[in-house]
Amino acid sequence: MEDEAMFLKQYIQDIWGAIKSLATGMKRTGYYFTHHKEIITQQYPDNRDTLVLPERFKGEVVMIHDENNEHACTGCTACELACPNATIKIITKFDVDAETGKKKKAIDTFVYHLELCTMCNLCVEACPTDAIKMAQTFEHSVFDRSQLTKKLNKPGSKIRAGIE
């Protein structure tokens, strides 16, 4: 008798729980059905001029240059080591300081293979001097694959003073 009462209680509880959880789901979808402002679809080529991308969207790696054409890259290769699929290759050189005559390691070319990049953001997080960041450009189609291999430091740029 006791068992049967327990069974019946459990049975009714199961039904009640099922109805409640189904109603919760229907409430959520019903909310989306009636609130069209929630729609996230972007009608891309049509709204190309007014397109607003989400904050976290990542399109490609770029190096930050200021108005004096100076960047913050020391050539430490932390990003190259952090990259899981060899997207980045850093070629370094030795600058000779004009006053002291000391040799100093500096960046020659920051090679970035966009065609290999998975936009994982690990290089940006690895960078100790915040020299690179993720840009939101995404129209990357080109006719020749070699155009996807980019040089990130601008010609004639040099490291900003005071960054070690």
Added chain:
Amino acid sequence: MWSLSNIAANIDQWLNANMSPTWALIVEMVIAGVAVIGLFAALGLVLVIMERKVSAWIQIRLGPNRVGPKGMLQSLADTLKLLVKEGMTPGGADKLLFNVAPFVAMIVAMLLLAPIAFAKDFQLWDLNIGVLYISAVSSISVISILMAGWASNNKYSLLGAMRSGAQIVSYELSAGLAVLAIVVLTGSLRISDIIQAQENGWWLFKGHIPVIIAFIIFIIAVTAETNRAPFDLAEAESELTAGFHTEYSGMKFALFFLAEYVNVFIVCAIGATLFLGGWMPFHIGNWHAFNGVMDWIPSSVWFFGKTFFLIFVIMWFRWTFPRLRIDQLLNLEWKYLLPISMFNLLLVTLIAIMGWHF
């Protein structure tokens, strides 16, 4: 005043005045057949675009919005594409059964339209066992699915068809018991009697909680019977490609697709007739002014409004709930719906005998 029943009566009068009664009857039958086919075509177009829009909005998408104004001609374009596509018959298939199956599905759907009252005094065939006829004929649709699955000579098709068979046979029971609740309250199987009994209030409101339970069970069971999500095991895309119609293409596929949507319309129309009063306007007791306003709305608008509301609810189910596993599906029917609907039928019978309903 223009109404569907007036138009029908005028056509009948005109035909009988101009030709012999036999020919008048034949011409009327042809007109009815053309009207049914026309309704089918219109329903297919409207329900497909409705489903796509509802699903899009529920999933925070836009849905079709390129063909025609606001994408409303999308389903027409898709139908045209299906019409001109080649209807392949696979080499290993049973040719006769394979080609007959879609037509069986379609004919069952057509037969089911006969006893449905679309408006006041507007019904193809008001037979005295209307409800029994509906539950009997709707079971035939499983034969077309089994035919298609077997004749395709394809493991996915056969599995889908077998699942569909198990599902329809199980859920027919609780759908039948839910329908019986209304039959017990009305005391008649005739559709027009059932609608007439709801003149002073729909059964959903008059019959207390047991009728509401019967209504919920009916909606769940017909969702399963029409093989729609969350009960779409018969054509579970991720497991069985497309289930019983995997091998179908072109217009033969379109017939199955159309039959599915027309079946949704039919079960919703039956649900609206039994529980929501069919074409009967919404009346509240003695509020004569309010009832007068409600009477002013045409009966066909009431019928289609209620039916499309139920169709929307079933679409809402489809795009909210995840698919059940086959054992969960049969558990739900045999351990929950069937015992509850049997107990519920007893309660409804008690209410009917004691006259406790309004």
